Amino acid sequence: MHHHHHPWPLPSSPTPLLLPFLLSLFLSSFLSPSFSDDDYLQLYKVCSTTRQFSCGNRNISFSYPFRHQDSPPQCGYPDAALSCNDTDHTLMIDIGNKTYRLKDDNIDYATVVDRDFVGNPCPRPSENTTLGPAPFEYTDDDVNATFFIDCPTNLLSPLVSISCLENIAAGRQSYYWLGNGRLPYGQMNTCEISFVQVPTTRTAFDQWTYGHYAEALQEGFTLKLTAEIAVWCSACNGSGGVCGYESSKPTCFCSDGSATDGSCDKTGVSVGVGGLVIVSFLGLFLYRRKRRNQLSPVLLSRRASSEPISSKKDPELGDEQQHYGTQVFEYEELQEATDGFNASNEVGEGGFGTVYKGNLRDGRTVAIKRLFENNFRRVEQFMTEVDILSSHRHPNLVSLYGCTSRRSRQLLLVYEYVPNGTVADHLHGPRAREEGLSWPVRMSIAIETAEALSYLHAVTPPIIHRDVKTNNILLDHRFGVKVADFGLSRLFPLNVTHVSTVPQGTPGYVDPEYHRCYQLTDKSDVYSFGVVLVELMASKPAVDITRQRHEINLAKMAIDKIQNEELDQLVDPKLWRQSNGEVIWMIRQVAEVAFGCLQEEGDMRPTMKEVLEALRGIQGKGSNRKKGAEAGDAIAKDDDCSLQRERPQHSPDTVTTIWESRLTTPNASV
Structure with missing residues (x-):
């Protein structure tokens, strides 16, 4: 059967089919009969005056x-x-x-404790703590405690038992783990309650260390307001409005009895038919203009460099700004934040631009990416990154705070500042220390990166990163992973198995099928991740022309060494020497996973979900070492690119021992 390759439109490109949907959305959102102008005027008055109350002998003010x-x-x-x-x-x-108790009256940066834990000598966590949508987010001081309640008593380290929840007569015990959300065992089905996650603060570490379980939980955790809310409310207040919340979204109540999702100077979309008509025409206008832009990239480039500085409200980002909370920054603020893009504030340089550390006027420290030039491809990459990062949140993906207008004098993206450099820096770059990274740190980096990629592949439609490499994996102070650089990413159509595309990426990480067939699949990220796994073992860059000719490419070197059982010649000598038998066993298993990821044929590689499960199993001391050993070979199938395939030669311990159910490849070409 022939394949049909369709270029997948970016979500920022409205299509005619999208316009009726937008109209129905605005009809349902803004023609709600539940509130009249009188109601909004009443809310304007009431909400502006009820900003304080008394509690005991204290007067609590809030905003x-x-x-x-x-x-x-x-x-x-x-x-x-x-x-x-x-x-x-x-x-x-x-x-x-x-319901939570605040530990003090500091509301904007609050330490809160679950009411069920207060005064309880032996709390029993039974459900995950969830914040739901805005307005709150966790702070850098928070880490997850994971609980396993009412389990068999034979579970091993690294779980810590909770003595007050012990039931000796029934042979049951409860445990916790401070593994930053990384679960130590693949299967914990024998517990009554498994994997319940409750945030705790780093200041409680001493309590956990000394076994003061109840006291540690009663330390609570910290919350802060999301920056987007403060920015939006400031604009509403500045226009004479009062900030509120109606129809499941922030709403600005105005003194004339109207309400808007923007500010009272009518820059937002006002309630009523007039606003709807304007939005309808605006949608059609943007669609036509975007069509014109796509037909004339040269014109777009010229216009992008000559347009005036962006305003706070960008018509091209307007829908995203409202829907995702993406802040549009003015060029001058970011210029000021980086001291005029001073070279002393440079923290990195990638294929798309230079990254600067900056300090915003509101006090936030951020990373600001300045794209090299405003040609059509750069604008496309810019919009891709805005789309993906503003609409997908995951603890191991870098957070996007905002961007300049796409017609600003320069394309700038503003991210959370991740302070500890990249994985490449720590393995073979300026931050590499004499003793090197410990094996547990390398293992957790591998698992957290796999979690981020598995998440991207699992969303609808799936997202292929396309530029997975150690330079794009950022680390915080606790060596927690933040995957970055989505400029090359593609949304992957659900109805095809691969997409034709011009190879882009970084030498040493690019899927060999790319060069042969110009095909992009989720298995392309798997290949690149395999290279990252080898780097984590070897502490060597993916490409190094100073190495011997047959070892310049690290992936090829790794396959040779693993097949010839010469792992000691691949792994970082310091890591190999310092490791005990258990760690050596884990390194060997990770090498098998990497070997599977680096197969020439994409169909032979595992999925990222399977890779993640395998790595978690290895981290959990490989309790299911033999599982899946009987799994059959993957069934090779014809496609446009290659003839019937044979399974490649494997290393002595075949990679099928690592993951279950490798009987067929579900996304093989049909």
Whole structure:
């Protein structure tokens, strides 16, 4: 059967089919009969005056998105209702379906404790702590404690038993683990409750260390307001409006009895038919203009460099700004934040541009990526990155705070600042220390990167990163992973198995099938991740022309060494010498996983989900070492690119012992 390759449109490109959907969305959102102008005027008055209450002998003042429990729900976010405990006069807040006690009156950067844990000598966590949508996010001080409740008593380290929840008569025990959300065992089905995650703060580490379990949970965790909310509310207040929340979104109530999702100077979309008509024409206008832009990249490039500096409200990013909370920055603020893009603030340089450390006016330290030039391809990459990072959140993906207008004098992206450099820096770059990274750190980097890629491949439609490499894996102070650089990424159509594309990427990491067939699949990321795994073992760059000719390419070198059982000649000598038998066994297993990822034929490689499961199993001391040993060979199939294939030669311990169910390849070409 012939394959049909369709260029996949970026989500920022409206199509005629999208316009009726947008119209129906605005009809449902803005023609709601539940509120009249009088109602909005009443909310404007009430919400502007109910910003304080008394609790005991204290007067508590607060601002949006908080509201008092007894005030109208439209005065703040549903998950930010404050109240006073009548018994002990402590401040309480409802988030999701739980009530928390605030440890002090600092609301904007709050330390909160689950009410069920307060005063409880032996808390029993039974459900995950979830923050739901904005307005809150965790802070850098928070780490996850993972609980396994009412389990068999024979579970091993690294789990720590909770003595007060022990049931000796029934032979049951409960455990916790401070593994930053990395789960030590693939299967914990024998526990009554498994994998319950509760955030805890780093200041509680001493309590955990000394076994003060209840006290540690009662230290709580910290929350901060998301920056987008403050930016939006500031604009609303600045236009004379009052910040509120209605129809499941932030709403600015105006003094004339109207309400808007922007600010009261009518830059937002006002409630009513007039606003709807304007939006309809705007949508059609943007669609036609984008068509024109796509037909004339040269014109776009010229216009991009000569347009005036962006305003806060970018018509091309407007929908995304409202829907995703993407902030549009002015060029001057970012120029000021980097001291005029001073070379002393440079923290890195990639294929698309230079990255600077910057300090915004609101006090945030950020990373600012300055794209090299504003040609059509750069604008496309810029919009891809904005689209993906503003609409997909994961703890191991770098957070995008905002960007300049696509017609600003320069294309700039603003991210969270990840302070500890890249994996490449620590393995063979300026941050590489004499003793090197320990094996547990390397293992957790591998697992967290695999988690990020598995997440990207699992969303709808799937996202192929296309430029996975150690230079794009950032590290925080705890060596937690943040995958970055989505400029080359592609949304992957659900109805095809691969997409024709011009090879792009970084030498040493590019899927060999790319060069032969110009095909892009999720297995292309798997190949690149295999190279990353080898780098984590070898502490060598993916390409090094100073190595012997047959070892210049690290992936080819790795396949040779693994097949010839010469792993000691591949692995970083310091790591090999320092390792005990258990770690050597783990390194061998990871080498097998890497070997599977580096197969020439994409169909022979595991999926990222299978890779993640395999790595977690290895980290959990390989309790299922023999599982899947009987799994049959993958069934090779014809496609446009190659004839019937034979399974490649494997290393002595075939890679099929690592993962289960490698009987067929579900996304092989049909």
